[in-house]
Amino acid sequence: MTTSGTTSFNPDFVELAEEAWERAGRPMRSGYDLRTARRSMNLLTIELANRGLNMWTYEEGSIPLVQGTATYDLPADTIDLLDQVIRTGDGNASTQTDLTITRISVSTYSSIPNKLAQGRPIQVWVQRLRDNPKVTVWPTPNQSNFYVFKYWRLRRIQDAGNGAETPDATFRFIPVLVSGLAYYVAMKVPELMDRVPMLKEDYEQQMDLASSEDREKAPVRLVPRFMPY
Numbered sequence: 001m002t003t004s005g006t007t008s009f010n011p012d013f014v015e016l017a018e019e020a021w022e023r024a025g026r027p028m029r030s031g032y033d034l035r036t037a038r039r040s041m042n043l044l045t046i047e048l049a050n051r052g053l054n055m056w057t058y059e060e061g062s063i064p065l066v067q068g069t070a071t072y073d074l075p076a077d078t079i080d081l082l083d084q085v086i087r088t089g090d091g092n093a094s095t096q097t098d099l100t101i102t103r104i105s106v107s108t109y110s111s112i113p114n115k116l117a118q119g120r121p122i123q124v125w126v127q128r129l130r131d132n133p134k135v136t137v138w139p140t141p142n143q144s145n146f147y148v149f150k151y152w153r154l155r156r157i158q159d160a161g162n163g164a165e166t167p168d169a170t171f172r173f174i175p176v177l178v179s180g181l182a183y184y185v186a187m188k189v190p191e192l193m194d195r196v197p198m199l200k201e202d203y204e205q206q207m208d209l210a211s212s213e214d215r216e217k218a219p220v221r222l223v224p225r226f227m228p229y
Contacts, residue, residue, distance in 0.1 A: 010171065013038065013163045020181035024199065025192045033185075038160045040184035044177065045157040045168075049079055051207070055214050056170040057155045058082065063135070065147040068118065070140045072149065074133040077156040081126050081135075087148040088120070098150065101137070109136065118142035124149070176210045179203040 011019075017037040021028040028034060048054060057079075063072045074081075084103065089096040102123050109115075109125040121137035141147050158168035167177055183199040186192040 009174075010166045011174070012166050013041065013160050016041070016167065016174075016178055016181060017163075019178050020185055023178065023182035023202075024186040024189070025195050026189075034163060036188065037181060037185055038163060040188075041160040041167075041177070041181055044180045044184055045159075047180075048157060048173075048176070049154075052211060053082075053154060053214075054157065054169075054173075055216075056168075056173075057157060058152060059155050060150075060152050062087070062151070063149040064145070065121065065137065065141040065149055067141050067144045070115065070138065071134050071136045074135060074151075074153065075155065076132060078133045079154045079156060080128060082152045082154055084124060084135075084149065084151040086121055086137075087150045088146060101149075109138065112138055116140055121147065121149070170214070172213055173210050175206045176203070179206045 014034065017034055018028050020037060021033060028037070049057075061075065063074075065072070081103070084101055085098040086101045087096060087098050099120070101121055104123045104125050106125060106127075109123075115138060117139045119139035119142050121139060121141060123138045125136045125138075127134040127136065135149065135151075137149065160167070167174070169177060179199065180203045183196065183203045186196050186199050
């Protein structure tokens with residue numbers, strides 16, 4: 001017997017909602033059931049962001065730095081930065097260099113005496129604001145068209161949409177979305193309340209399985225540091 005030869009299973013939101021309602025204990029019956037499931041899915045994706053790093057939401061970006069300008073906007077859906085460097089050069093690969101820039105806290109930035117000092121940026125303060133996250137570099141760039149703030153960010157998971165779209169998640173997290181949505185919708189219906197503990201347990205199990213796989217596979221190298229007295 002032959003196999004299908006395909007690996008493209010990626011259900012849209014309506015199919016996920018139907019599966020979730022059936023796991024919760026009854027079929028999806030109305031447009032309201034779909035609407036409330038969509039609202040729960042949007043809340044669920046926010047919970048996924050709070051639980052840890054979702055690797056499929058990693059994105060690379062860059063900001064050209066301008067002389068005398070310290071603060072720059074990040075994309076509005078940025079959750080946080082994972083890493084960052086200062087890239088120098090004129091765009092030619094042979095002259096490009098990535099240099100370390102240290103992330104600092106608001107208290108460290110506030111203690112800098114001269115925030116208008118110019119030079120090559122060596123520190124960055126990331127402002128995780130509600131609507132418009134920003135980065136502030138120090139020293140302020142001393143030239144334009146030379147320094148680029150290169151970053152790797154964690155972005156928000158996209159909304160559930162109108163129901164016709166597929167979820168913004170890797171296939172490994174489809175079982176998490178279904179089990180989590182079943183748990184969320186069951187909590188709203190009194191006659192399904194007795195299934196909530198079982199659905200919660202299944203959700204946590206699927207989350208553990210997916211999270212343990214959704215991680216970096218590169219080896220970790222620890223180097224001891226000698227501190228002389």
